Amino acid sequence: MLWLMTMGRRLNGVYAAFMLVAFMMAWRGALQAPTLSLFLSREVGAQPFWVGLFYTVNAIAGILVSLWLAKRSDSRGDRRRLIMFCCLMAVGNALLFAFNRHYLTLITCGVMLASIANAAMPQLFALAREYADSSAREVVMFSSVMRAQLSLAWVIGPPLAFMLALNYGFTTMFSIAAGIFVISLALIAIKLPSVPRVEQPSEEAAALAQAGGWQDKNVRMLFIASTLMWTCNTMYIIDMPLWISSDLGLPDSLAGILMGTAAGLEIPAMILAGYYVKRFGKRKMMVAAVAAGVLFYAGLILFHGRTALLALQLFNAIFIGIIAGIGMLWFQDLMRGRAGAATTLFTNSISTGVILAGVMQGALSQSYGHASVYWTIAAISLVTLFLTSKVKDI
DSSP: OHHHHHHHHHOOHHHHHHHHHHHHHHHHHHHHTTTHHHIIIIISOOOHHHHHHHHHHHHHHHHHHHHHHHHHHHHSSOHHHHHHHHHHHHHHHHHHHHHOOOHHHIIIIIHHHHHHHTTHHHHHHHHHHHHHHHTTOOHHHHHHHHHHHHHHHHHHHHHHHHHHHHHHOHHHHHHHHHHHHHHHHHHHHHHOOOOOOOOOOHHHHHHHHHHHSTTSHHHHHHHHHHHHHHHHHHHHHHHHHHHHHHTSOOOTHHHHHHHHHHHHHHHHHHHHHHHHHHHHOHHHHHHHHHHHHHHHHHHHHHOOSHHHHHHHHHHHHHHHHHHHHHHHHHHHHHTTTOHHHHHHHHHHHHHHHHHHHHHHHHHHHHHHOHHHHHHHHHHHHHHHHHHHHTSOOO
16 A cells, blocks of 8 residues: 555645635536436426437537647737636536526536536646656546546436435525535635746647647547547437336436445555556556446346346446546557647547437337347447557557
8 A cells, every 4th residue: 555655745725726616616517417317307397308409519519628738828818817707607507406496598608608617627637647658647547536526426427416306405505516616616715736847939839739639540540439438328328217217117326326325446546547557557457447338338238136246346346446547547548748638638538438429328218119229338438449559558
């Protein structure tokens, strides 16, 4: 446990603030995201089509805004101030959802505020990477422990969200989410540093952008692979609660237990991945993670009992825990000097995966039944395994 002791010595106030802010931002998301469809259908009165449209518009707007902000953040301005601005928009978004029940307002103003607010997380990780690089600290381990805070938030957030929404109402829940971001905003202003930008000569900067951007085939291949990884994960998350109740005849509450178990197991998976990545390299770690995903999705086809589904969450946790942490760092290493763009590209691969998953899961389950969803996921995971193995190791 020498690595843990070393990490403890390195956790100064700034590092602790990074972790606390990451946890609180993720906690806000874990409060709002699980109950959004319930809020739109019950409180706003939206029909299923309009609920799905809201998710699609929200994801597309998030991609466009985050790409624009990432490009600007890597070339000019203070990244810390940008994160504070995003947090301020998150406060406005939460308050809008707390006190407004008009669908058109929510899908326009609400989505715009949310798309800016959601850029806070990739910008926070980009700032953390720049700070770790500038202070000569261990980047991979710090990023892995910081990423584990997101999983911890998702262990706590969904049960708390449903408890607040069902017992105290959505206004209370969204107001608490706004309060969390007010506290995050204060922590960022007081504790997080502003990292000076290293100015690149114009010719060098142009060469860096050309070599480390979308023109690089390794970046493109990693983006496609990452998108497919998150497509698999999101198709499972969307379909699983319906599948276990309608096809398997298992209790509805099992869905929450499975998600919470996976989120809890992701935390040690992330930390161990950060510890071993120097020994094995990012590509081997990612290939092993996707292989665990292949086993998980194949297991869902073969085993349908409660105990088996719980046991399979170990493979799910290894899959998500590693790709969520090491995947982001792999983008950053392939795009040296462009931490904001790299982190946002990783985040947008998740958003793109969400868009694809929503369309595919809905079409497959309606036309061919829930079982077809898992055969498709298993096939996609095999393609993802091949693509991941072809990306350059850094």
